[in-house]
Structures are given as C-alpha cells and as structure tokens.
Amino acid sequence: MKALFRSVGIPILSILFALDIWMIFFYAPMEKELQASQKIFYFHVAAAMTAFLAFTVAFVCGIGWYVRKREVWDDVQVASVEVGLVFSAIVLATGPIWARTAWNTWWTWDPRLVTMTILFLCYVGYLVVRASLSGDARKNACAAMAILFGINIPITWLSIQWWRTIHPDIGGLPGTRLEPKMRIAFWFSVLLFILLFIPLVAIRSRMERAAKALRALHRERLFGGTE
Amino acid sequence: MIHWATIVTPLTRIGLTVQDSESDAAKWPRGFGYMVAAYAVVWLILMAYFWALSRRARRINDRLDTLLSDEKVKPAGR
Numbered sequence: 063m064k065a066l067f068r069s070v071g072i073p074i075l076s077i078l079f080a081l082d083i084w085m086i087f088f089y090a091p092m093e094k095e096l097q098a099s100q101k102i103f104y105f106h107v108a109a110a111m112t113a114f115l116a117f118t119v120a121f122v123c124g125i126g127w128y129v130r131k132r133e134v135w136d137d138v139q140v141a142s143v144e145v146g147l148v149f150s151a152i153v154l155a156t157g158p159i160w161a162r163t164a165w166n167t168w169w170t171w172d173p174r175l176v177t178m179t180i181l182f183l184c185y186v187g188y189l190v191v192r193a194s195l196s197g198d199a200r201k202n203a204c205a206a207m208a209i210l211f212g213i214n215i216p217i218t219w220l221s222i223q224w225w226r227t228i229h230p231d232i233g234g235l236p237g238t239r240l241e242p243k244m245r246i247a248f249w250f251s252v253l254l255f256i257l258l259f260i261p262l263v264a265i266r267s268r269m270e271r272a273a274k275a276l277r278a279l280h281r282e283r284l285f286g287g288t289e
Numbered sequence: 290m291i292h293w294a295t296i297v298t299p300l301t302r303i304g305l306t307v308q309d310s311e312s313d314a315a316k317w318p319r320g321f322g323y324m325v326a327a328y329a330v331v332w333l334i335l336m337a338y339f340w341a342l343s344r345r346a347r348r349i350n351d352r353l354d355t356l357l358s359d360e361k362v363k364p365a366g367r
Contacts, residue, residue: 092318099320102327109331148338152331159327163320265342272349279356 071261075254082247082254090247099163102156108251109152110178112259114215116146117185119263121212127205133274134267136201139208140192141266143185145259150182165228174229177218184211 086104093100123139126132157175158168169175188207195203222231240248 097319097321098317098324101324105328105331148334152334155330155334156327159323159330163323262338262342269342269346269349272353276349276353276356279353283356 067261067265075258075261078254078257082251085247085250090244091241093244096164099160102160104248104251105255106153106156106160107248108255109149109156111252112255113146113149113153113181114219115256116142116149116259116263117181117212117215120146120185120208121215124205124208124212127201128209133271136204137267137270137274138263139204140270141263143188143208144266145262147182147185147189148262149255149259150178150185153178154182170228172229173221173225173227174218177214177221181211181214181218184214 082104086101090101090104092098119142120139123135123142126135127139157178161170162168184207188204188211191207192200192204221227222229
C-alpha cells in the first residue's frame, strides 16, 4: 500500500497539482476588478472546504467511537483533526492576504473570519487536551470534543448567510455563480485538495496506530504487561 | 541569493506596497505580489506538515528499533 502510494500516488498527485496550477493561472480568465489577487480564491476556498470535510470526518469518528469503541475511530479522528488544522491554517493565512487587496485591511471582525478562527482554535485545543491525557480518558475526551466542536462547522459555513458580513458569498455552494472556466478550475482545485486529504489521513492514522502499538510494547517490556 | 533578491524585490514593490507608477501597473496585474505571497504560504504550510509527518514517522521507527533490540531496553530511571 505504502509502496503503491509512493510509486503511483505521489507522481499522480504532483501531475495533478501542476495541472491545477496551469488551470488557475492560464486556463481560468483574469477577474476584472480583483485581477491577480482573485487567483488566491481557488486554493483558499478549496482548503476551507477540505478543512470542513476533515472536521466532519472527525465528528463522525467521535460518534463512531462512542457507538463501537474501536481503535480505528480514534486513529482516523486524530488524523482528520490534524489534517483539517493544516487546511484551516492555509485558509487563515491566505484569507488576510486576499483581504489586504480587496478590503484594504489584513483583518476585520467579520462573522466568517471570527467563526473560522474559533473553529481553528477549538481544534488546536483538541490536540492540546489529547497530548495531556492518556488511555481511555483521552479517547473519550477527544471523541466528546470532536462531537462538540462539530457544531461549529455549520455555524462557520452558514455565518455569511446568518449575519451581516463583507465576506464574499458566491451563492450557496461555492463556485456556482462563477464564469464556466473559473468554475472548472475551482472544482478541480477542490477535488485535488480532497485527493490530498485522503492519503494524508490514511498515513497519519497508520502512524497513530503504530505509535499506540509502540507504547503498548514499551509498557509490556517495562512492566510485564501491567501498569 | 542574488537571483532570489532580483525576483522577490520587484514582486514586493508591486504587490505589497502601493503602486507608485503607471508603468508598474501596466506590467503587472493588480495584487500580483499578494497572489505570489499567498501561494508561497500554501506551499510552505504543506511542506512544513510533510516534514513534520516524516520526522514523526522516523522517530517512531527509531524507537521501535531501539525497543526491539533487547539489550538496549532498560526500565526508566536505571
């Protein structure tokens, strides 16, 4: 599996990334008002949608853990949260860069910006709590947090419709009001980010499983299987 | 280093500060420097995460190797 990803997955992803960059910069037309800065949109929104997907997966895994109590739910949950945080970081880093050109400010207390930042900080808190606990207490607490913080996902997504905001709302599902070539480039970026998300979660959850096995082995060697 | 400076300096002049001449505006689309900065940030964040993942994987492997070689396993504190 690992060898297959290395020999096939990485080259395919690299080619798709190159194609995406070509589509964003050469295939999609230049927007009349925002011009080059509009090109930030393709990665910014794609990263945001992938982050929402990642936190939704963590939410489902949280429920899965309480229903089945199987380790795989916990492994995939932490992997999704971590990868979701990476994509959220991309959103929070590229957003202000775009805002500086469009709004003439790096930051404003807009509902979408604030809810997205709260979402990001919640999951940072998740990782902090996870690092400070161990055993079943950790798994239970993390599953509870994944479920609780999952409430923030629809709030963040719908914040531009619920409250007065200056954040662009391009009509329901992102990309639906775009010019056709822009729409193709945009959905290609979304697809690519999701394609990147899947192997990252798979790799990270395998690492979590290996780390748990390592801890168990260490305990067994030190205490003869009892703690 | 010189090449890097020759590329970055014009970009920052155009994108990250107020354009001060019409000729610059004609050469570069609006916000070009910001766009480059945004994509550089995306690249850096992804690369930093890949680096962190590979480092963590290597550490797990090293610890496993240490643990599996019996003579090196000692209870903590001894």
